[in-house]
Amino acid sequence: MNTKVNLQEKLSQFSDYWSPRTVSQLNDYDIMVVKVKDEFQWHKHEDTDDFFLVLSGHLTIQLRDRDIELNPGDLFVVPRGVEHCPRAEEETHLLLIEPTGTPNTGDVNTAAPRKEL
């Protein structure tokens, strides 16, 4: 992966939702792009924070006590252990960063498989 990555070019290569593609790595972290629409599921990560940067569209990160509304250029880091449920009314594109192997659902049994692109 020792080349530059254009995020739009990577996003143009797939169309499914809630299935992150790993486009680069930073130490033991995956740098991922993902397309999302509609509601994901409530989950938490006990061992890691969870980084979201909106590239296009609009993302609501529902927390138990409030909603975080993110437009392009907005980022939010969900602290470890905090339950959250992302939701997007329209197709929305995100940059995600998490330690490699972090299950996107918080549960290895239901997580999307790791896919490099």
Added chain:
Amino acid sequence: MNTKVNLQEKLSQFSDYWSPRTVSQLNDYDIMVVKVKDEFQWHKHEDTDDFFLVLSGHLTIQLRDRDIELNPGDLFVVPRGVEHCPRAEEETHLLLIEPTGTPNTGDVNTAAPRKEL
């Protein structure tokens, strides 16, 4: 830092070059924005990869054997131990991610002080 961060709003708050501002944290990593112009200095990080995402402008990351040319939406991760020297002809805005405490020059004696914003 348990709030959303708008990258443009953070960038509007300072004007100096090569002085990253930490705008959020992901585990033990700093999420930073920085304005750059002209040439930085050759350096390397023995202990960590180095993440660059161009938000606006154009960045050349000079490596010893080639140049990496980055436009908005392009990212590049400089592998640990690899000498590099960033250069920008015009004012360029970047998102940087590195372990907290990583000296931006590769040398704690010459590094820009850590600044939260």
